[in-house]
Amino acid sequence: MKRALELAVNGAGYVSPNPMVGCVIVHNDTIIGEGWHRSYGENHAEVNAINSVKKRELLSESTVYVSLEPCSHYGNTPPCADLLAKSNVRKVVICNLDPNPAISGRGNGKLKENNIEVEVGVLEEQGKYVNRRFFTYHQLKRPYVILKWAETADGFIAHENHDSKWISNNYSRQLVHKWRAEEDALLVGKNTALYDNPHLNVRDSTGKDPLRLVIDKNLSLPRYLNLFDQKQKTVCYNGKENKEDKNILYKKTGFSQLGKGILKDLYQRKILSVMIEGGTKTLQNFINQDLWDEARIFKSEKIFNKGIEAPKLRNCTLSDIEDIVGDTLFIYHRNNG
Numbered sequence: 001m002k003r004a005l006e007l008a009v010n011g012a013g014y015v016s017p018n019p020m021v022g023c024v025i026v027h028n029d030t031i032i033g034e035g036w037h038r039s040y041g042e043n044h045a046e047v048n049a050i051n052s053v054k055k056r057e058l059l060s061e062s063t064v065y066v067s068l069e070p071c072s073h074y075g076n077t078p079p080c081a082d083l084l085a086k087s088n089v090r091k092v093v094i095c096n097l098d099p100n101p102a103i104s105g106r107g108n109g110k111l112k113e114n115n116i117e118v119e120v121g122v123l124e125e126q127g128k129y130v131n132r133r134f135f136t137y138h139q140l141k142r143p144y145v146i147l148k149w150a151e152t153a154d155g156f157i158a159h160e161n162h163d164s165k166w167i168s169n170n171y172s173r174q175l176v177h178k179w180r181a182e183e184d185a186l187l188v189g190k191n192t193a194l195y196d197n198p199h200l201n202v203r204d205s206t207g208k209d210p211l212r213l214v215i216d217k218n219l220s221l222p223r224y225l226n227l228f229d230q231k232q233k234t235v236c237y238n239g240k241e242n243k244e245d246k247n248i249l250y251k252k253t254g255f256s257q258l259g260k261g262i263l264k265d266l267y268q269r270k271i272l273s274v275m276i277e278g279g280t281k282t283l284q285n286f287i288n289q290d291l292w293d294e295a296r297i298f299k300s301e302k303i304f305n306k307g308i309e310a311p312k313l314r315n316c317t318l319s320d321i322e323d324i325v326g327d328t329l330f331i332y333h334r335n336n337g
Contacts, residue, residue, distance in 0.1 A: 001095055001123045004067045005130050007036040007045070013182040013207045014039045017270040019068050019098075019134040023049035025089075027062040046070055046080040050087055063091040067127050069098045069120075072106035081107040085114035094120045095127035099138040133184075133273040136293060142263040145291060146183065146275040147283050148176065150298040150327075151310035157280050158308040162195035164278075168298040171325045174204040176277075179296070181207025185266060185274040188227075189215045189282030198277070199226045211235065211271065213262070215282060217255055237262055259291040283311040290315065295332040298324065 007022030015021075015037050023045035025033035032055070035048025043051075046066060053059060070080035070092070084092060092111050097120060098104045111118050128135055133144040150168035151157050158164035166173070180186060186200045193214050200212045212234040214227050219238050221227075227234055230247045237253045244250070253261045266274060276283055276292075286292050295313055313332055320331040 001065050001067070001093060002126075003031070003034070004045075004065045004095065005123065005126055007034060008067045008130055011037045011039070016040065016133070016184050016272045017137070019131045021045040021066065021068045023067070024065045025049050025053060025059070025062050026065065027058045032058055032062065041076045044071065044077055044080050046083060047077065050083065056087075060088045060090060062089055063093060064089050065093045065095075065122075067095040068131065069094050069096065069104070070107040070111070071098075071103070072110050073103065079107070079110070081110040084111060085116060089116060091117040091119070093122050094118065095123050096121075096131065096135075099135045101138070132293070137267070137272045141267055142291075143184065143266045143271050144273040145263070145286060145293050146179075146273065147286065147292050147295040147311070148179070148275055148277050148297075149280075149283060149310060150300060152300055152302045152304045152307075154303050154305065155310050156304040156307035157278070157310040158195075159304060160307050162191060162279075162308065164196060167300050167302055169300070169325060169327050172298045172327045172329070175324065175329075177202050177204040178207075179275060180210055181205050183210055183273045183275045184271040185211040185213055187213040187215070187262070187274055187276045187282070189279050190217070190221060191281070192278035193221055193225055193227055196278070197226050199229075200277070201232060210275075211269075213237065213266075213274065215258070215262075219250070235265075237265075257289075259286050259289045263291060280308055280311050287311055287313060290334065292334055294334070295330075297330045297332070299328045299330065301326060 004022035004024045008020040011020040018040055022036040024031055033049045033053035035045050035052055037045045072079050072081045108118055136144040149157055152167055181202045201209045209232045212227055215237050217239045219240050234248045236250045239255055241250055242252045315335050316332040317335055319333050322329040
């Protein structure tokens with residue numbers, strides 16, 4: 001199952017709104033097939049794993065380890081539970097049942113109906129973490145929210161004039177581009193859009209560009225900014241109007257509960273995850289409303305002495321610390337409840 005989870009994460013950034021799934025087929029303690037869900041709309045992990053088996057006659061004596069309950073319905077591809085039954089596998093070991101209440105347990109039930117032995121819950125917590133975006137989307141009815149920022153050693157996110165280039169080093173910034181390719185959407189507030197003029201695309205890594213999101217209450221941001229270059233889909237949350245301009249959608253939103261409104265809209269768009277990249281006001285807004293799940297904070301050795309203070313987390317647990325060639329990366333997770 002550990003190997004199945006390792007395979008699953010190969011689909012990061014490519015399979016949404018589907019979950020990441022890995023599958024391993026074992027015969028007499030030897031792996032004879034493996035696969036993962038590579039891209040949305042393409043074969044699921046179980047199909048790729050079975051297709052990789054050279055001696056199909058061994059399937060009837062094999063155990064299939066899959067990181068998420070095999071699907072039982074027709075979507076872009078036929079049901080994987082039917083394929084496993086047709087392949088006459090001996091046993092299926094499932095890490096997690098599907099969190100979608102309309103589907104959960106059906107694949108498991110279909111396997112049992114076909115006299116296949118089923119075991120559920122192996123490395124269950126690890127599986128939930130791998131698919132935390134998918135679980136959050138279906139259980140909380142909102143995307144998984146990641147906060148990201150870089151701050152100085154003395155706790156500032158930018159100079160007083162909003163200049164923040166460059167607090168983190170080249171290696172940290174390259175890592176951020178890898179992260180961007182793994183998430184469905186990126187969000188910035190008005191000041192970050194104006195003063196940093198970000199592209200919010202993937203340049204120093206490989207993968208698809210995410211959906212860009214910007215908050216501009218009064219539609220006062222100049223149209224020459226990179227976010228309005230029409231090169232990728234962009235949603236501008238504002239308090240004035242709904243309209244569409246080629247690749248840019250202007251979405252009128254209430255600002256009294258802005259965070260909840262944005263996440264509700266993203267849920268309806270089947271966006272499983274969003275990474276918020278600034279600035280302090282936007283980040284703190286989501287923190288104060290407990291509308292976040294994970295925070296990734298780079299702390300550099302630079303000193304500003306004064307400037308715009310970094311956001312302040314609350315109700316969270318430090319999960320990991322990593323050295324990024326001089327920068328220190330802190331990973332926090334919000335405490336539930």
